[in-house]
Amino acid sequence: MKFGLKKVVFVMLLSAIASFAKPTVYILATGGTIAGSGSGALDSSYTSGTVTVDKLISAVPEINKIATIKGEQISNIGSQEMNNEVWLKLASRVNELLVNGNADGIVITHGTDTMEETAYFLNLVVKSDKPIVMVGAMRNSSSLSADGPLNLFNAVNVAIDKNSIGKGVVVVMNDEIHAAREVTKTNTTSVSTFKSPNSGKIGTVFYGKVKYYMNPIRKHTLNSDFDIANIKELPRVDIIYSHTNDNADFVNTALKNNAKGIISSGMGNGNPYPSVLNALFDGVKNGVIVVRDSRVGSGETTLNGEVDDDKYGFITSDNLNAQKARVLLMLALTKTNDKDKIAKIFETH
Ligand code: ASP
Secondary structure, X not given: OHHHHHHHHHHHHHHHHHHHHOOEEEEEEEEOHHHOEEXXXXXXXXXXXXXOHXXXXXXXXXXXXXXXXXXXXXEEEOHHHOOHHHHHHHHHHHHHHHHOOOOOEEEEEOOOOXXXXXXXXXXXXXXXXOOEEEEOOOOXXXXXXXXXXXXHHHHHHHHOOHXXXXXXXEEEEOOEEEEOOOOEEOOOOOOOOEEOOOOOOOEXXXXXXXXXXXXXXXXXXXXXXXXXXXXXXXXXXXXXXXXXXXXXXXXXXHHHOOOOEEEEEEEOOOEOOHHHHHHHHHHHHOOOEEEEEEXXXXXXXXXXXXXXXXXXXXXXXXXXXXXXXXXXXXXXXXXXXXXXXXXXHHHHO
């Protein structure tokens, strides 16, 4: 009897120590399908951003066993509504929690439509090497076989894994881990929508078991050129998508509306239609930074390929897609208007 009591006290002590030793993970919720709901398990129409962070957390009780979980609601929107204001708020909060706060890792729940842009933005401006994991879902919370709960469980496991330190921001979806710079949404409805077309995934996470195979080496977080502490607003950068029989109207509209930069999402290896090329050249002559990119979806847009970039004063995006080139150009323009310095930033980030 006496021995039994000792045993109970010992077990209680052990579990107290274990809970004290648990890492602290903040779940910052922004909305999206993971926080969406519809009227039935087989109803394909639903509304994003209706479920609060507390409900997201309580739907996956398993995460409380592996970490001390704290939730915060940053926004509750479909990520098609994402804007600079939420980005700056989110980045500042992530930075604060990791640098001055008690967070060992951060999980950000987010809509999938623009997750890649938010991931790359945070990857470039947060000054910590601690894990920052973005997660979402393709099926809303009331759907049959909703993917959100397991994705969230996997994301928390990635956020507490020591090998996630120094990887920059990662995206965890459908048992895969992708680097922020590389990942993109490739399918409108499939749960396997996230791919990294140029480099492949960097790891896997299977029912919480994390395995990494690669390290992202482009500049990010601690050694990136940008720091959220110095960024109060972002300049206007427009993306212009090319097609056959194109016209210069959209470029001219961007210039008229004082865009500071233009990402030209050209055909093939970033080739714009002739009249568009001339309009972009007008932009350069007026101090606008033009980055040639490709609408193809993978591969490098090579400098001075079919377009004489040196003559027109364009730079190229390396192998970033247009939406990520836009993020990088906005940040670059917060520091400089010098085309050559911006070209260097594209070579290194
Ligand atoms: N439109 C939704 C969003 O990005 C889609 C999703 O989360 O899967 O918020």
